[in-house]
């Protein structure tokens with residue numbers, strides 16, 4: 146169920162094409178549909194006092210917030226080059242940390258645009274599943290729509306996208322209440338500093354949930370899975386202890402691994 150306290154709406158491109166599809170989408174996600182009427186996006190955001198405006202065009206669905214330069218849209222990101230690296234026998238730190246096996250069930254608590262999830266989904270085979278949680282309603286819709294509609298000639302990617310599901314849930318509420326079991330629980334929280342070079346992460350920024358990952362949530366994760374993996378920037382100050390740390394060769398990113406004892 147989408148958090149309806151965040152004012153969002155769906156509209157069309159400037160010339161009103163795809164109005165029926167945009168209306169259906171608004172019904173599907175239980176959001177208001179607003180007529181574009183040839184107006185600019187910032188104008189509509191201000192006029193309707195919205196935090197996010199979702200715009201459906203021939204290029205798919207994109208999310209905008211007031212004054213934002215980069216629109217948020219779904220794209221499989223670095224999953225393909227990462228998979229090639231892994232296949233060529235080179236160290237791919239995310240996969241090294243997760244240790245994917247055929248048929249694994251992975252809970253991704255911070256799904257974002259599902260780029261990490263797709264890398265994992267490609268590696269866990271046809272029977273594997275990635276269950277994603279995303280707290281931000283706008284990011285949830287962009288990713289949910291993208292997972293269901295992204296068109297690609299790459300069969301492996303098309304199939305792997307179908308192995309990922311997403312729920313608009315906050316892991317702080319989900320984990321303590323969850324009765325399911327997983328093989329790995331993964332966290333990639335936002336860090337509130339301006340060091341991101343990634344355009345993808347910058348596009349997420351206005352919509353993302355910035356709550357820090359608390360040690361209690363890693364403990365809760367280990368009730369559901371024998372292993373939890375946390376992605377973090379090496380310069381970040383974390384209040385977490387890891388059993389193992391996996392770093393890439395020239396990257397500021399590291400993966401902390403905790404095992405159930």
Ligand SMILES: C[S@@+](CC[C@H](N)C(=O)[O-])C[C@H]1O[C@@H](n2cnc3c(N)ncnc32)[C@H](O)[C@@H]1O
Pocket residue numbers: 254255256257258259260261262278279280281284314315316317333334335346349352353354355356
């Ligand atoms: C750094 S991004 C994740 C990027 C993702 N790994 C990818 O490959 O696209 C962090 C995401 O987690 C979401 N998030 C942060 N805290 C959360 C929480 N408590 N529950 C669920 N989602 C959360 C943010 O809204 C954001 O979309």
